[in-house]
Amino acid sequence: MLPITTFLFPSCPDLLLEEITCEGQTLFLKVRSSKKAVACSLCEKVAVKVHSRYTRTLADLSLLEYAVVLRVQVRRFFCSNPTCARTTFAEPFADLAVAHARRTSRQASRLSAIAKELGGRPAARESKNVQMPVSVHTLLRLLRRSPVPDAPPPRVLGVDDWSIRKGQTYGTILVDLQRHRIVELLPDREAETLEAWLAAHPGVELISRDRAGAYAQGARKGAPQAQQVTDRFHLLLNLRDALKRLFERKHEVLQEEADQHHEFLTSSEEVDTPDKAAPIPAPLTPTALQQQARRARRLSRYEAVMHLHQQGASQVAIAALVGLNRDTVRRYLTASGFPEISRPGKRSHLDPYKDYLQQRWAEGERKVKRLLVELRERGYRQGETIVYEYLRTLRQQPEGVSASEMRKNAAVRSATQTALSAREAAWLFVCNPQKLRIAQAVRLDHLRVTHEDLGLAYQLAQDFRVMVTKRQVHVLGRWLEKAKASDIKELQSLATGIYRDFDAVRAALATEYSNGQTEGKVNKLKCIKRQMYGRANFDLLRQRMLLCG
């Protein structure tokens, strides 16, 4: 059978267990060393003569449901070396705890593992649950001291910035893109800092970075041998920024689009309200909104077709510019006016129950499950989704308004439309159009169809997006020429920037590596930063990120 000391202290073969006592939820283990002789901590000469004894208390790993405290009998020895500066010394118990520590090494490493996973306060709560209660401060101190594992030098490095304090100070995150590990956090985003790190860590063969000049410069000087690769996601961000500047310059276009949208919604309500007898239109359901949006999109295409036709464009050219097939173009041109799609007045199965739902809602019932049961009792036999959707429209109403007021509000709200911000409009241009909601697509179409230069900007933006996401390196030269020739100064300057960084951008379209991972790590960093409740000073955050990877 395994002796109990070997079982309890596998790494301390010389320890003797003398006594176990229990007080409340704590076990006290009285232990001492079985060694007869101990080497002096200064001169290392073996000493045998005991000067005195005292007890050292160490918190240890908990056992079963008990907290465990070691009462270690420590001997103080006379040094046997007459020339030694130390007359007496205490035996060290290095296998158990570091000098002057109040806990065993194994408890310290368990606690810092908890702190690594959970961060400050949650870890402190967890430490109580596992019978090793410590304060947040202690945990953070332990975390700061835990050794960071050695890692082989990275060959493929992702570099990105992250905000230490939002919008004020920035740091740099370095990720080993092959091993999927964080390699280092640097306290700023200066070229010199990256350069110094790269110089101290040779062997990097490929550096994926954004287009910020500082990283390019730092990488060039610190690792001249490495292939630099512009990060593809950042290329799209560069495009977004260029478009944002374009829309800032042409901000009146955005207001005009909003006004048009407003007119459309208010006028179409007069025509489209299904129940003319009702003085106030019912709140628009998401389906109705989608129908409206689809109609608006068709209408704006129709108008674009007519406009181009008046300017003398051929049917083929119109079809290509507006993105319709030629039959549709021909049909539009031969029709006497905008061809409405007539649908039978589509009514929701929920319509007969809406008054009841509004009434219950006004009474304060908010439990969807409960309302569903009540609807079922009243004969509603259809799906739950439309009920959820309808309740969501009710939820968006301010509290304490009557049903009729709610209807009025809904009508007013659907008819007003705030102008897109330059940033929002830029995103609409960069996005994959298939991922847009219909309402967004309507607004996008209005912008690109009614303004020739925006139409061109849109075409260039989409070509760029496809080129970057599909890594069409052979298209790059042609795209740059088109942008240069476009007369859109924001896109011209994007092209100039890319020419300046041409090798790295071309490499971005030719290699598989992407900083997507680095972005992921930045998100993890943000998450950990939030968990640390503002205690996250740089060292600590760095420690936790390197430990967690």
Ligand SMILES: [Zn+2]
């Ligand atoms: Zn000595």
